[in-house]
Amino acid sequence: MTLTPLSGTPAEDAAAVRAEAQRQRILDAAQRCFIARGFHAGSISDIAAEAEISQGLMYRYFENKRALILALIERQLAYDQDAIGHMPAAADLVDGLLRCYQLWARGETLETRGNAIANVALYAEITAEAHRDPVVADVLRRHDRQTSAAITGWLRQHDIARGRTPEDADLERRTLLMRLLVEGLAMRAVRDPDLAAETVRGLLAVAIASVLGE
Amino acid sequence: MTLTPLSGTPAEDAAAVRAEAQRQRILDAAQRCFIARGFHAGSISDIAAEAEISQGLMYRYFENKRALILALIERQLAYDQDAIGHMPAAADLVDGLLRCYQLWARGETLETRGNAIANVALYAEITAEAHRDPVVADVLRRHDRQTSAAITGWLRQHDIARGRTPEDADLERRTLLMRLLVEGLAMRAVRDPDLAAETVRGLLAVAIASVLGE
Structure with missing residues (x-):
């Protein structure tokens, strides 16, 4: 905000x-x-x-409408930064992402903060508009890089707290995996809303361990 | 087709x-x-x-326009089935997905068959419309399940050819991971089109090995 x-x-x-x-x-x-x-x-x-x-x-x-979409991107960035600031431990991260998937699958909009993607339809709409409008693309990409940087910073602290010395290339790969998991799950929620919870949880348990470098 | x-x-x-x-x-x-x-x-x-x-x-x-979007979904399914039928070996799959990311990042539309997602903007547009129109959602989901089933079938054959006996739950998790990678990369291509090739390749090398159960 x-x-x-x-x-x-x-x-x-x-x-x-x-x-x-x-x-x-x-x-x-x-x-x-x-x-x-x-x-x-x-x-x-x-x-x-x-x-x-x-x-x-x-x-x-x-x-105009462009000013509205830019403000919505900015608001999403504020949500993202807040969510990353409050990223929970591995087990809770798995359950948190599973809950996000289930909520997106019901087509609901998260009204509270601390969520990865507020609404999948809005996310898809903004992505499509970025494809059309270079100004929207530019703002979206600048904000997106800030979100990735925040995830990388969080992972670095997570490693340091465990006595590890993370390499930049490794942190970048793990940041990318985290983003693919969240955005991929958002798309899956619309296209395949009936995935079994144990399938999603089983995959996330392994993938989130990778993200955390464990 | x-x-x-x-x-x-x-x-x-x-x-x-x-x-x-x-x-x-x-x-x-x-x-x-x-x-x-x-x-x-x-x-x-x-x-x-x-x-x-x-x-x-x-x-x-x-x-009407709905009939057009339904036909486009059907055409994408035909592309998908064809792409899965021609899925290459692990190393080529990594390079193939990296090429898809780079092409999506340039906003190009693949004109040939054998591609994962023909155009990211269209993909986002169809996803947003499925959120709005239950008829579109229904057709999209039916086709999506066919695509997942084709990937699962391909992975099963891949395992059997290597003398393994895959479990259904394992195949489902690996299918889901494959889909998250492709769809996540499509979203990344619009939102972060400047990812270093070595970051994408480095992540995919590990993730695709997981998909293939290696």
């Missing part, structure tokens, strides 16, 4: 908090619209209607 | 071949439109224009 830092008078601070809440409400509405109809089907006034605000007010926050 | 079986008079056969070529040309046009603008942005008459045919002729082949 990009909360406006509070540093004005109490009245200014209260206005900034209200503006940020409004901004998040608009993003939630945009996310619902993009998931339901795709990025290109609806207009910015449809999204204003979904957010129950006037079109004029909408434009004070976001000048 | 669903080529109409030829069993009529020479004139009927020639007509069937022309109709199938027309059908494939329409699907190519629909694919280009969906990649360029998303599934919901354009109309079926836009796709007819892209295919350079009349709207009336278009409706003789496909009654």
Whole structure:
């Protein structure tokens, strides 16, 4: 989240908090619209209607749909960084990813923080749009590199805490494996939502051990 | 590909071949439109224009956009089955997947058969649409299970040829890993197209050995 830092008078601070809440409400509405109809089907006034605000007010926050998708990418980055900051131990990571798969398979949107991918349809929509729009691709890739760097940093600390001295090339491979597992599972959740829990857990137990260098 | 079986008079056969070529040309046009603008942005008459045919002729082949996306899923299944039928040995599989990643990263569409995912943007678009439309989801999932079954069958033969007796649960985990690698790499290609070849190859060398039960 990009909360406006509070540093004005109490009245200014209260206005900034209200503006940020409004901004998040608009993003939630945009996310619902993009998931339901795709990025290109609806207009910015449809999204204003979904957010129950006037079109004029909408434009004070976001000048066009691209600005909305960029803000959604930024919000996803904040979720990711938070999730990585709270990455649990191996066994919990296996169960956590299994729960993500099951939730994605039901088509649900995680409303809380600390999740890998908030909604698979939005993830797919943003990926498709990055393919079309170089500006979206550029922002997505910059944020994606930050997420990978955060995972690599977490793995490095994990190794050091166990008295190991990890090589960069090894950390990069393990970071890549972690990302393939999460993103692959997100795609599987839509395309094959009925995978047996023991199949997913059995695979993840071995793969997550690899990610952790064990 | 669903080529109409030829069993009529020479004139009927020639007509069937022309109709199938027309059908494939329409699907190519629909694919280009969906990649360029998303599934919901354009109309079926836009796709007819892209295919350079009349709207009336278009409706003789496909009654709506859903019929087009279902036919594209079917065509992808044919590609997949063909690719699995020609799956190479471990070392070639690593290089083949690395080449797929590099091609997807350049945003290219594989025009030939034997590829894992023809185009990442189309793949993302179909995934997003499956999230929205239960009919699309149903067809996608049925085809997806056939692809997984083909991979499992290939792995079983691979094991048997090496004198091993594979267990079903083991084959299912290895099939899932193979799918996570391919689909994860497709997503990585859009979001992180600059991964070093040695990172991808290094990870795949280990992961593909796991897939092959080595």
